[in-house]
Amino acid sequence: MRKQFTIGIDIGGTTTKFGIVDDQGNILLQDRISSNKHEYVEDFIDELHKGIWPMIEKAGGVDNINGIGMGAPNGNIYTGTIEYAPNLKWKGIIPIANLVGKKFGLPTRLTNDANAAAMGEMIYGCAKNMKHFITITLGTGVGSGIVIDGKIVVGHDGFAGELGHTIIRHNGRLHKSTGLKGSLESYASASGVRETAIELLTKYPEADSLLRDYTINELTSETVYNCAMQGDSIANEIFDFTGEILGEALANFVMFSSPEAIVLFGGLTKANEILMRPTRRSMEANLLPIFQNKVKLIYSQLKEADAAILGASALMSE
Amino acid sequence: MRKQFTIGIDIGGTTTKFGIVDDQGNILLQDRISSNKHEYVEDFIDELHKGIWPMIEKAGGVDNINGIGMGAPNGNIYTGTIEYAPNLKWKGIIPIANLVGKKFGLPTRLTNDANAAAMGEMIYGCAKNMKHFITITLGTGVGSGIVIDGKIVVGHDGFAGELGHTIIRHNGRLHKSTGLKGSLESYASASGVRETAIELLTKYPEADSLLRDYTINELTSETVYNCAMQGDSIANEIFDFTGEILGEALANFVMFSSPEAIVLFGGLTKANEILMRPTRRSMEANLLPIFQNKVKLIYSQLKEADAAILGASALMSE
Numbered sequence: 125m126r127k128q129f130t131i132g133i134d135i136g137g138t139t140t141k142f143g144i145v146d147d148q149g150n151i152l153l154q155d156r157i158s159s160n161k162h163e164y165v166e167d168f169i170d171e172l173h174k175g176i177w178p179m180i181e182k183a184g185g186v187d188n189i190n191g192i193g194m195g196a197p198n199g200n201i202y203t204g205t206i207e208y209a210p211n212l213k214w215k216g217i218i219p220i221a222n223l224v225g226k227k228f229g230l231p232t233r234l235t236n237d238a239n240a241a242a243m244g245e246m247i248y249g250c251a252k253n254m255k256h257f258i259t260i261t262l263g264t265g266v267g268s269g270i271v272i273d274g275k276i277v278v279g280h281d282g283f284a285g286e287l288g289h290t291i292i293r294h295n296g297r298l299h300k301s302t303g304l305k306g307s308l309e310s311y312a313s314a315s316g317v318r319e320t321a322i323e324l325l326t327k328y329p330e331a332d333s334l335l336r337d338y339t340i341n342e343l344t345s346e347t348v349y350n351c352a353m354q355g356d357s358i359a360n361e362i363f364d365f366t367g368e369i370l371g372e373a374l375a376n377f378v379m380f381s382s383p384e385a386i387v388l389f390g391g392l393t394k395a396n397e398i399l400m401r402p403t404r405r406s407m408e409a410n411l412l413p414i415f416q417n418k419v420k421l422i423y424s425q426l427k428e429a430d431a432a433i434l435g436a437s438a439l440m441s442e
Numbered sequence: 443m444r445k446q447f448t449i450g451i452d453i454g455g456t457t458t459k460f461g462i463v464d465d466q467g468n469i470l471l472q473d474r475i476s477s478n479k480h481e482y483v484e485d486f487i488d489e490l491h492k493g494i495w496p497m498i499e500k501a502g503g504v505d506n507i508n509g510i511g512m513g514a515p516n517g518n519i520y521t522g523t524i525e526y527a528p529n530l531k532w533k534g535i536i537p538i539a540n541l542v543g544k545k546f547g548l549p550t551r552l553t554n555d556a557n558a559a560a561m562g563e564m565i566y567g568c569a570k571n572m573k574h575f576i577t578i579t580l581g582t583g584v585g586s587g588i589v590i591d592g593k594i595v596v597g598h599d600g601f602a603g604e605l606g607h608t609i610i611r612h613n614g615r616l617h618k619s620t621g622l623k624g625s626l627e628s629y630a631s632a633s634g635v636r637e638t639a640i641e642l643l644t645k646y647p648e649a650d651s652l653l654r655d656y657t658i659n660e661l662t663s664e665t666v667y668n669c670a671m672q673g674d675s676i677a678n679e680i681f682d683f684t685g686e687i688l689g690e691a692l693a694n695f696v697m698f699s700s701p702e703a704i705v706l707f708g709g710l711t712k713a714n715e716i717l718m719r720p721t722r723r724s725m726e727a728n729l730l731p732i733f734q735n736k737v738k739l740i741y742s743q744l745k746e747a748d749a750a751i752l753g754a755s756a757l758m759s760e
Contacts, residue, residue, distance in 0.1 A: 198732065207732065208731065208732065254598075255598065256597055256598035270698070270699075272590060272595055272597075273593070275591065277590055277698075277699055278700070279574055279590075279699050279700025279701065280572075280573065280574035280700055280701060280702040281700055281736065282700075283700050283732050283733065284697075284698065284699050284700035285698070285700075286697040286698075286730060286732075286733075287697065287698060289697050289730050290693075290694040290697050290698070291690055291693065291694060291728050292612070293612055294610070294611055294612070294690065302730060304728065304730070372609055372612065375608075375609065376608040376609060376694070377698070379602075379603075379604040379605065379607050379608050380588070380595075380602065380603070380604075380605060380608070380695070380698055380699075381588075381595055381597050381602050381698075382596070382597025382598055382599055382600075382601050382602035382603075383597065383598060384598040410609050410622065412604060412607050412620060412622070413526065414516065414525065414526060414601050414604075415601065415604075418599065
């Protein structure tokens with residue numbers, strides 16, 4: 125008999141979110157812990173166990189649980205390992221699916237965090253009933269999940285779908301943690317927007333801008349958005365620039381897999397039309413006519429944490 | 443009972459190649475006609491029929507034939523139509539699979555020409571046994587076929603895999619027939635190499651070069667290759683420049699679908715290591731470490747015409 129509940133765990137660079145999901149996709153209970161408090165992954169798993177075990181007991185014990193689905197940066201679906209994740213404390217190759225599975229005595233599967241989010245979108249979100257779409261997370265970094273024929277693209281080694289690291293400006297801005305130059309993530313992420321802000325304020329030292337009232341530390345993408353909403357022209361130019369680059373990258377992705385939609389989520393999407401308008405314009409301008417005015421550019425309707433937990437849990441119902 | 447033979451037809455911008463293929467992938471007979479002689483597609487199909495019918499008779503008549511598989515630019519596998527192909531005479535939407543099927547009284551399927559070549563590579567060529575690879579044709583233009591999980595990627599509308607039109611140099615060289623700026627095809631094609639040659643000869647008016655002995659019309663990619671082989675430094679720089687751009691684009695494709703191999707074919711591959719060396723160097727330099735030194739960059743072992751005919755014929759054995 126099919127069991128009723130699944131555990132979903134999303135390990136992010138800062139926070140690990142987890143929850144218990146019923147077979148209708150409702151998250152019954154959820155909580156979070158820090159991802160970076162423990163030097164050893166075993167200690168992290170101990171803390172995770174303390175958080176999740178009471179949920180399992182409330183659900184009637186392990187006999188009612190299908191298993192555990194996990195999403196993590198550089199998580200590999202083939203091997204169940206996290207491999208050289210630049211944003212996590214544990215270095216090298218971490219056999220986390222195995223360790224978690226043993227700790228809980230439950231079947232456990234792992235995938236890339238962005239792929240888990242795409243799966244959440246496909247099963248419970250705005251990509252329901254779509255067989256071809258791409259999700260792009262515009263957060264601290266730029267993550268992506270690619271779905272073709274209703275399946276997440278993982279490639280021959282499990283690492284496909286790193287669209288944030290594709291090069292969009294030859295010899296462009298240095299991306300510090302990878303050393304790549306001109307990658308999408310160096311522009312279309314929260315830190316990219318911040319860097320663009322600093323660049324433009326330095327480039328036009330004479331231009332008035334509300335942004336000048338903030339310290340460098342306060343110059344977040346949210347500050348830039350607030351100033352843009354008040355009509356600040358440099359703040360608007362920052363989003364125009366970001367959208368132009370993002371749109372060009374999206375056009376390239378469309379010409380690769382011809383998706384029905386691109387689903388955007390993450391912090392930057394709060395900028396809404398201020399970012400969307402230049403993005404859409406630039407995407408359409410860089411597409412071959414056979415692709416123009418076909419691809420839906422939509423915002424995720426799921427809460428970010430929910431998409432990740434739901435997507436991770438969906439790994440066990442595949 | 444499974445029939446013994448299949449017809450494969452490859453409609454190219456200049457030439458249409460066709461042949462009869464046995465169930466072992468041997469092309470028993472083949473021939474070609476011009477693609478652009480007839481203003482009406484019906485007259486083209488008449489000529490095609492005259493070429494193919496004797497082959498069918500030699501094979502013992504239509505009863506021994508599975509059907510007809512076709513590849514064509516902008517050929518759509520879902521609809522069997524060629525849609526707005528810039529390099530063909532017949533404009534608009536041409537229901538060619540239907541027309542050919544009726545003319546021959548045989549089941550007929552159509553796909554994109556580059557996808558047909560990828561299929562030929564997968565079934566009969568160097569990608570045999572590979573489930574994840576990309577083929578790139580470096581010819582007059584740049585074509586591509588993408589295979590994920592053993593299936594050609596066609597996307598939600600049948601048009602996926604137009605990698606030659608992805609933008610690799612922001613605001614770069616104008617691609618005349620599409621109006622796009624800085625697309626891969628404007629650099630990494632035979633005509634792109636020719637344009638680079640003219641640009642570099644103009645940029646360094648004082649530099650000695652064997653290339654200066656040729657008229658503008660003689661400055662083909664083959665001429666450039668021959669001069670490069672003789673140690674001409676401008677000719678070598680042309681291939682370095684082409685390879686740098688091609689490698690950067692290939693890195694982007696790898697981070698999308700993480701293929702086991704990229705299979706190159708088409709006229710430019712005759713330049714061999716002179717093009718391969720800078721391409722490989724640039725690809726590796728633009729990859730995230732998890733992808734480095736993993737992807738095979740290989741030349742197709744099939745003759746180009748064979749790959750296209752075989753691939754098209756394979757459509758009927760799916």
